[in-house]
Amino acid sequence: MRIGIEAQRIFRENKHGMDYVVLQEILQLQKIDHENEYFVFVKPGPDRCVEESANVHVVEIGTPSYPLWEQWSLPRAVRKTGVDLLHCTSNTAPLYCDVPLILTLHDIIFLEPRDKNNKSLYQNMGWLYRRLVVPRILPHCKRIITVSDFERNNIISKLNIPNERMAMIYNGYNSWFKPIEGDETVYKKYMKDKGFLFFLGNTDPKKNTERTLIAFARYLEKSEIKRPLLMADIDQHYLDDIITRNNIDHIRAYLHLPGYIKNSDLPYIYNGAFAFLYTSLRESFGIPLLEAMACGTPVVTSNTSSMPEIGGKDAILINPENPDEIATALLRLENDPAFYESQRKIGLERSQLFSWENTAKQLLSLYEEVAKGLL
Template sequence: MIVIDIDASRVTVAQRTGTERYSYELIAALDRIAPSDIHFRLYVNGRRDQLPPVSERATIHDIRLPRLWTHLRLGPTSWRARPHVLFVPAHVVPLLHPPTVVTIHDVGYRAFPETHTARRRLELELTTRWSLRAARHVITISHATKRDLINWYGADPNRITVTHLGCSSIFAPPADPRVVAAVTAHYGLDQRPYLLYIGTVQPRKNLSRVIDALALTIAAGYDLDLVIAGKRGWLSEPIERRAGELGIANRVHFTGFVADADLPALLAGALAFVFPSLYEGFGMPVVEAMACGTPVITSTSSSLPEIAGDAALLVDPLDTNAIAAAIMRLSDDQDLRATLRQRGLARAHLFNWETCARQTLAVLLQQSR
């Protein structure tokens, strides 16, 4: 029996985004595809009810601690239990640990330091350096992040494996148009065509420039709204004020966190998904938008060209005029929207959680020897 410990603490939150969704989907897929001689021990810090359904091959261990859980509870507990390997799906290897594989999602704080607080930059810098040093092997979710770790930290490329993320089966064009109509009406979006962003509201997502681009588009005579669907992150206040400063507060809708069940309809109802982020380790919302048949505008930076391929309009995220021009081009060109829809649907099929799980499991088994 091969025993794999997993830090499942990221899963146990009420509102999953980014690394939490990755942890949830990957744990579920690992449980589905692993052979019978593998046993998973899932460690959580409360809220075990938020875990995905798992088989008898997995046991759940609730080892609660209010602070410093990773270093004072996860690490010592796993070290004493002596698994073949510990898997940490997000960034931080415990100070005391058995053989460990860690996923480092991105190093955006290096590329755009001004989008993070000084304290957060220091935390991320220290934990990334430690994890690169302490882990037996590192997983990144794009070739772009792997290159950044090599270029900025001198990481050994032979100790890094790339595993692209998957896309949940819930993301697909809704079969019934009435579902789209009901969801858009629920969020008050039945007045005019809308652009959609999904993700945490924080500077790295470049939302201030998206709002500026919307103002340029409206000034050029286009009748559009912008929907920003996501929970607040750090430094979100200036973003939330920007629309009022430009006199278009009635055209920008901050919905807060949107439940997964509503996302496919919200995406399908949008004129375009606008995601010109400054930096992404992968850009999961781009794949989810493509899977729902929504035309995508995204960035020429970081991992986003790698993920979007030829299925999106790529723009310089620092060029507000370019973002506005892409919005206007999609608004005017029905044939282009149809082309991007078909390309996006095809490209989204390249990303699935079973493939991600098989690649991850191969790394874990290799490092368990």
């Protein structure tokens, strides 16, 4: 087979969730499959994280905007390379394409009710683009992949996709997320001492940043230790609005805001953290949840969407809309050493059920299944 994989943004320096997923899928396919030929379609960027090999070719397409790249330049490159099928990996795909399509639809949040307070132009434009494109491409997809049973059932029920056209393939996590002893040089770029709380959030309302900060304020009121909170990817003006609106100015002295944290630093941060807060309102999978558990860091996570499925029934599952539950979970971890140690072990065992190698093997089987159906 000659397989095309759309990976538009993997060469950009500041990668995010879907970028990491397709990157790891490509690297694992390159490792396990030496029979098929792959053409990886990317936009030029500074981080050349995929090296060409005998059967993996990188095709750079320089069109500036995302929609034009995907709707115009990508189909032209597909025709030129003569691939047998195209796997689009980030929720959208070309409306017109000459070869069979496989689509990874991570979620359908763009079809669900939105928080009208979201002022991010980038997020709003992406939301509109997906609403326009996705319903039009789904009928043309040979298979639609998603990343959890929760999301699979959600897509089937809301979009009336036939069961036989759906596939569920779990994400994995990188092997360097593991317990690390003794190396303090990396996390000390961000925090002075170990034992901090860690939260990955942003301005997207689904990340539940406001309620998490309210919970942190209530934790500080009752904690004797008063651990600081490291927050990645938080806009200062957005944060200031939350603090002012909720009259929690006293938390400022305990907040550390380094901005974007590169993925290679995260294992050391998880290892330095006392606990990880993954308190989103909604996730289709939740790779950071796995990463923290694999490092032996207890996680406080939500009882909604995919998070109980990925974290498991023994995880600390809270109602993300109730700041008191979040604060109570943190205080229990702090005050109950036996409970803390049990959560470390639960996370380490649970994370072993997932790997990028398993993801790639299932993906390869799907490619072969689609190819056989085309003969």
